[in-house]
Amino acid sequence: MLADLSVDYYVQLEQGRRVNLSPAALDGLARALRLDAIERDHLIRLAGGPAAARVRDTARSSVSADLTRLLELMADVPAVVLGPRTEFLAWTTTFAAVFDVESRVPAERNAARELFLRPEAPTRYRNWSALADDAIGMLRLEAGMNPGDRVLARLVGELSLRSAEFRIRWARHSIRQKAIGQTILDHPNVGELHLTYQSMQLPGPARCSLVAYTWDRASSTDEGLALLTSLDATTRAARAADAAKSTGA
Numbered sequence: 570m571l572a573d574l575s576v577d578y579y580v581q582l583e584q585g586r587r588v589n590l591s592p593a594a595l596d597g598l599a600r601a602l603r604l605d606a607i608e609r610d611h612l613i614r615l616a617g618g619p620a621a622a623r624v625r626d627t628a629r630s631s632v633s634a635d636l637t638r639l640l641e642l643m644a645d646v647p648a649v650v651l652g653p654r655t656e657f658l659a660w661t662t663t664f665a666a667v668f669d670v671e672s673r674v675p676a677e678r679n680a681a682r683e684l685f686l687r688p689e690a691p692t693r694y695r696n697w698s699a700l701a702d703d704a705i706g707m708l709r710l711e712a713g714m715n716p717g718d719r720v721l722a723r724l725v726g727e728l729s730l731r732s733a734e735f736r737i738r739w740a741r742h743s744i745r746q747k748a749i750g751q752t753i754l755d756h757p758n759v760g761e762l763h764l765t766y767q768s769m770q771l772p773g774p775a776r777c778s779l780v781a782y783t784w785d786r787a788s789s790t791d792e793g794l795a796l797l798t799s800l801d802a803t804t805r806a807a808r809a810a811d812a813a814k815s816t817g818a
Contacts, residue, residue, distance in 0.1 A: 571597075572594075574598075582598075590616050595616055611710060611713045632658050632659045632777075636650065636659065636779075640659055643661050644662050644663060645661075645798065646661060646663060646781055646782065647668070647781070647782040648660065648663075648779065648780065649661070649668075650771070650778070650779055651680065651768070651777065651779075651780050652775070652777055653715075653721075654679070654681075654708065654711060654718075654724055655680040655707055656678060656680075657679065658777065662798070662805070663794065663797070663798055663801075666797045666800070667754065667764075667782075667797060668683075679724070680704050681705075681724070681728060681735075682724075684700055684704050685704075685728050685734060686728070686731055686732060692755065693754065693755050693756075693757075694753065694754060695755060696751065701738060702738060702743065702745070703747050705735070705738045705739055705743065705745075706745025707745055707746070708724075708725065708739075709739070709743065709744045710746055711776070712725070713744065714776070725739065748767065749765070749767050750766055751764065751766070752782070756793065758796075758797065759792075759793035759794075759796050759797055761789070761793075762794070763784060764782040764783070765782065765783050766780050766781065766782045767780070767781055768780045769781075
């Protein structure tokens with residue numbers, strides 16, 4: 570009744586026997602289910618079926634020289650270019666120091682993998698549950714936009730096999746397009762860090778985002794970040810010196 574659809578029509582929808590839904594029927598369903606704008610667009614894409622499938626595998630090529638230069642200029646800020654499958658594509662040195670991304674092999678540099686497959690993640694991230702829901706929602710949104718994305722399908726399949734928490738949350742079918750949020754991180758070297766992130770959509774077909782983190786000045790987080798960046802700079806300088814010696818030898 571809320572969707573202004575007949576019982577027979579709605580039963581056919583639930584049983585998958587009704588295809589080519591009219592815009593009016595979709596609007597009625599969105600209204601009855603109280604979907605927001607992002608959820609409504611997701612519903613319309615899903616209703617498009619196989620014809621709506623698009624494969625997008627251009628995320629890594631979207632990190633241009635200008636974007637790389639921007640990250641270099643933002644060296645004191647934790648910032649990362651996030652791909653449509655929540656992969657870390659490029660980052661600042663401060664982001665690497667905070668999130669330890671460079672210690673992992675390239676295939677594991679992914680926010681969803683970090684949250685669901687890293688054993689210490691639920692205790693390291695104090696607001697792990699909220700971050701996990703955000704990651705799931707982003708993957709769901711991307712799956713609706715690109716149902717033919719085989720790389721995304723493999724990622725979802727692996728996470729489903731290896732993480733019961735992922736399976737439970739994935740089954741909820743929630744979608745998210747986060748623009749701002751908070752990360753509370755218990756860093757092993759400097760203690761608790763309170764960071765606020767803002768996500769900005771980058772131009773281009775790959776649907777990548779630039780995610781930058783801010784924090785309160787004159788706080789324990791400010792002191793912790795200063796110490797981390799100092800330690801990271803020392804470590805990088807030592808590595809560079811060792812590499813130079815090895816090359817000279």
